[in-house]
Amino acid sequence: MSILIGPGTRLVVQGITGREGDFHSRAMQAYGTRIVAGVTPGKGGATALDGTVPVFDTVAEAIRQTGADTSCIFVPAGGAPDAVMEAAAAGIATIFCITEGIPALDMIPAVEVVARAGARLIGPNCPGATSPGSAKVGIIPGSIHRPGRVGVVSRSGTLTYEAVQAMTDAGVGQSTCIGIGGDPIIGTTFLDILELFAADDGTDAIVLIGEIGGAAEEAAAAWAAEHLADIPKVAFIAGRTAPEGKRMGHAGAIISGGAGTAASKVTALEAAGFRVAGSPTELPALLRDAGYRG
Amino acid sequence: MKIQEADAKSLLVAQGLPVPGWEVAHTPAQARAAAERILAAGAEAVVIKAQVLVGGRGKAGGVKLAASTDEAERVAGAILGMDIKGITVRKVLVAPAADIAREFYMSAVLDRAARRILLMGSAEGGVEIEQVAADHPEAIIRRHADPLLGLLDYQAREFAFEMGLGAHIKAAVAIAKGLVRTMLAYDADLVEINPLAIVRETDATGAAVERLVCLDAKVTLDDSGLPRHPELEALRDPDEEDPADREAREAGLTFIKLDGTIGCMVNGAGLAMTTMDLVKRAGGEPANFLDIGGGARADKVAAAMRIILADPKVAAILVNIFGGITRGDEVARGLIEARAQQTRDVPMVVRIVGTNATEAATLLEQARFKTAATLDDAAAKAVAAARGAVA
Numbered sequence: 001m002s003i004l005i006g007p008g009t010r011l012v013v014q015g016i017t018g019r020e021g022d023f024h025s026r027a028m029q030a031y032g033t034r035i036v037a038g039v040t041p042g043k044g045g046a047t048a049l050d051g052t053v054p055v056f057d058t059v060a061e062a063i064r065q066t067g068a069d070t071s072c073i074f075v076p077a078g079g080a081p082d083a084v085m086e087a088a089a090a091g092i093a094t095i096f097c098i099t100e101g102i103p104a105l106d107m108i109p110a111v112e113v114v115a116r117a118g119a120r121l122i123g124p125n126c127p128g129a130t131s132p133g134s135a136k137v138g139i140i141p142g143s144i145h146r147p148g149r150v151g152v153v154s155r156s157g158t159l160t161y162e163a164v165q166a167m168t169d170a171g172v173g174q175s176t177c178i179g180i181g182g183d184p185i186i187g188t189t190f191l192d193i194l195e196l197f198a199a200d201d202g203t204d205a206i207v208l209i210g211e212i213g214g215a216a217e218e219a220a221a222a223w224a225a226e227h228l229a230d231i232p233k234v235a236f237i238a239g240r241t242a243p244e245g246k247r248m249g250h251a252g253a254i255i256s257g258g259a260g261t262a263a264s265k266v267t268a269l270e271a272a273g274f275r276v277a278g279s280p281t282e283l284p285a286l287l288r289d290a291g292y293r294g
Numbered sequence: 295m296k297i298q299e300a301d302a303k304s305l306l307v308a309q310g311l312p313v314p315g316w317e318v319a320h321t322p323a324q325a326r327a328a329a330e331r332i333l334a335a336g337a338e339a340v341v342i343k344a345q346v347l348v349g350g351r352g353k354a355g356g357v358k359l360a361a362s363t364d365e366a367e368r369v370a371g372a373i374l375g376m377d378i379k380g381i382t383v384r385k386v387l388v389a390p391a392a393d394i395a396r397e398f399y400m401s402a403v404l405d406r407a408a409r410r411i412l413l414m415g416s417a418e419g420g421v422e423i424e425q426v427a428a429d430h431p432e433a434i435i436r437r438h439a440d441p442l443l444g445l446l447d448y449q450a451r452e453f454a455f456e457m458g459l460g461a462h463i464k465a466a467v468a469i470a471k472g473l474v475r476t477m478l479a480y481d482a483d484l485v486e487i488n489p490l491a492i493v494r495e496t497d498a499t500g501a502a503v504e505r506l507v508c509l510d511a512k513v514t515l516d517d518s519g520l521p522r523h524p525e526l527e528a529l530r531d532p533d534e535e536d537p538a539d540r541e542a543r544e545a546g547l548t549f550i551k552l553d554g555t556i557g558c559m560v561n562g563a564g565l566a567m568t569t570m571d572l573v574k575r576a577g578g579e580p581a582n583f584l585d586i587g588g589g590a591r592a593d594k595v596a597a598a599m600r601i602i603l604a605d606p607k608v609a610a611i612l613v614n615i616f617g618g619i620t621r622g623d624e625v626a627r628g629l630i631e632a633r634a635q636q637t638r639d640v641p642m643v644v645r646i647v648g649t650n651a652t653e654a655a656t657l658l659e660q661a662r663f664k665t666a667a668t669l670d671d672a673a674a675k676a677v678a679a680a681r682g683a684v685a
Binding site (some may be wrong): 005077078101102103104105107108109111112113127139140143144154155156157159160161162165182184185191209211212214215216219236238239240241242243278279281286 | 315340374387406407409410411441442478481483516518519521541552560561562563564565567568570571572574575580583588616617618619647648649668669670
C-alpha cells in the first residue's frame with residue numbers, strides 16, 4: 001500500500017489550464033493518476049488535457065460532479081492561499097500546494113482553515129508525492145521511482161529526486177515519496193508523515209531527507225525514537241558546510257545561533273536510531289545495513 | 295531582505311509607533327548639521343549610530359554619544375568609513391540621546407513550528423537577547439497572535455503586564471499591536487525593538503515625564519512578499535549589495551559567495567547544499583552556493599556561469615543538474631554558449647540527469663565537456679581538476 005495517494009485517488013487540479021498546470025497534469029495522467037477534474041474560475045464547462053478532463057469554476061462544483069477527494073494546486077502565489085482554503089472548505093481531504101513564492105504570512109490563516117476543516121495540506125513550495133506504480137501528484141519525475149516498501153520524506157525537491165534515483169538504481173523500491181516543502185510555513189511536517197508511514201502496512205523502512213534550519217528534523221527524530229524503534233531508518237541532512245546566518249535559497253534553510261545546524265540534526269537522528277548518510281548515494285546501502293531486506 | 299535601522303524606524307512611524315526623531319548623515323559635515331538642529335531643539339547630547347546591516351555595531355564601536363557639534367562631527371568622522379564585519383560604514387543615524395530609565399526587549403517574529411506570529415518580550419532589554427533566552431528562558435514572555443484574528447487586545451494587555459509595563463500599559467499595548475501590524479503591513483518576518491525604553495523627558499510645561507519609546511528598530515522583509523510592496527524595493531541598500539549578488543538577483547538566481555575554489559551551479563536549494571557538502575567531502579572547498587531554480591533556460595545558465603567566473607579564486611566548476619521541470623538539454627546549450635564567451639579557461643565537470651538527459655549527453659559529448667555520472671564522482675573530478683589548475 002501507500003500513504004496519502006494511491007490507486008483510489010480522485011484528483012482535481014486547481015489551475016489546470018495554466019502552463020504549469022497543463023504540463024504537469026499531462027505527466028500525472030501519463031503516470032496513471034486518475035485526474036477527475038480541473039478547476040479554473042471562469043472556464044467552467046470547458047475541458048482540459050485534450051478533452052479528457054472536465055473543467056469547473058469552483059472546487060465545490062468539481063467535488064459534486066466528480067467525487068474528487070485530493071487536490072493539486074498550480075495557482076500563482078497571489079491566489080494560492082485562497083485556492084488552499086477553497087479546497088479545504090469544499091471538503092477535499094488531501095491538498096498538495098506546489099506553488100512557490102507565497103508570502104509566509106499568507107499561509108498562517110490558510111493552514112488554520114485547513115486544520116479546522118479536518119483536511120491535510122502538503123506544501124506549499126513542495127514537489128508533491130508519488131506512490132510508485134499507482135499515482136503521482138505534483139512535479140516529481142515519474143521515471144525515477146520503483147515500487148517497493150520504503151517510505152521517503154523530504155523537505156527538498158531535486159535532492160529528493162537524487163536520493164530516490166539512487167534507491168531505484170540500487171533496486172530499492174518506494175511505498176510513497178513525499179516532498180513536504182521548503183517554506184517557513186508548511187501544512188505537514190516530517191513528524192506528521194512519519195505517523196502516516198508508521199500506520200501503513202506497505203511501508204517497512206524510512207528514508208528522511210532534511211536540511212539545515214528549523215527544528216522539524218529534531219522533532220521527527222524524537223518521535224521516531226519512541227514509535228519507530230523497530231524499523232530500519234536512514235537519513236541525509238543537506239547543508240553541513242553551509243556558513244552560519246546565510247539563507248540558502250529555501251526560506252527554511254537558514255542557520256542562526258547554533259539551533260537548526262546540520263550537527264544538531266545529525267546528532268538527534270543518530271540518537272533516535274537513524275543511520276545518517278554522508279551522500280544521498282549511500283542511502284540504499286545504509287538501508288541494507290539497517291536490516292532492510294526489500 | 296534586511297533593511298537599515300533608519301528605514302525600519304520609518305516603517306514603524308508609518309504604523310503609528312513612538313520613535314524619537316532622527317536624521318541620516320553621509321558625511322561628518324552632515325552629521326554636524328544634524329547634531330546642531332537636534333541640540334538646538336533641546337537635547338543634551340546626540341547619539342551617532344553606524345547604519346550597517348550586520349549586528350554587533352555597538353561592540354564594534356559603531357555607536358557613540360556626542361555632546362557638542364564639534365564632537366558630533368569628530369565622532370561621525372570616526373564611524374564613517376569604519377569596517378564592521380567586512381562592511382564599510384557609509385552613513386550614520388543621528389538622534390537625540392535618550393535619558394533612559396529602563397530598557398526592555400520586544401519583537402514580533404514568524405514562528406515556523408507553531409505556524410503563528412509570535413510576540414516576544416523581556417524586561418532585560420538592551421542586551422544580547424539570545425543570551426537571555428539561553429540562560430533564562432523564563433525571562434522571555436511569549437504570546438502567539440491568533441492565526442485568523444491577529445493579536446487581540448487582551449493578549450497584548452496580558453503580555454505587557456507580564457513584561458512589567460503596567461505603568462505604561464496603554465503605550466505598551468499600542469506598541470505590541472503595532473509590531474504585529476507592521477509585520478502584516480509590509481510582509482516582514484521580523485520586527486524587533488531593542489531597546490524599547492522608558493525615557494525621561496520634559497513636557498511642554500517643563501515637568502518631568504516618562505514615556506515608552508522605540509530606541510532601535512530591526513525589520514527583515516519576506517522576499518516572497520516584495521512583489522506586492524514595490525515601494526519597499528527602494529529600501530534595498532545598494533551600498534551593501536555585492537555586484538555579483540545584484541547580477542544574480544536580477545537574473546533570478548540564488549547566489550551566495552563563499553571562500554573556496556570550486557564554483558558550483560545546481561538546480562534546487564537542497565541539492566545545491568548537498569553538492570557543496572560533497573565537494574567538501576571530496577577534499578575541496580566550494581566557492582559559492584548557486585541555485586539556478588526550476589525550469590532554467592540557456593540564458594540563465596549563461597548568467598550563472600558569468601557570475602561564477604567573476605570570482606578570481608574559482609579554479610574549477612561543477613555543474614550538477616537533476617532535471618525535473620528543468621530540461622537537461624537547455625542547460626547543456628546554455629553551458630556551450632557560456633563557454634564560447636568565457637574569457638578565462640577554467641576546467642568544468644558537468645553532470646546532467648533526469649529530464650532530457652540523453653539529449654544533454656549528446657550535446658556535451660559533441661562539445662567535448664568533461665562529464666560525470668554520479669554526484670560523488672562529479673565532486674571528486676571537480677576537486678581533482680581544481681588541484682590540477684592550481685598546481
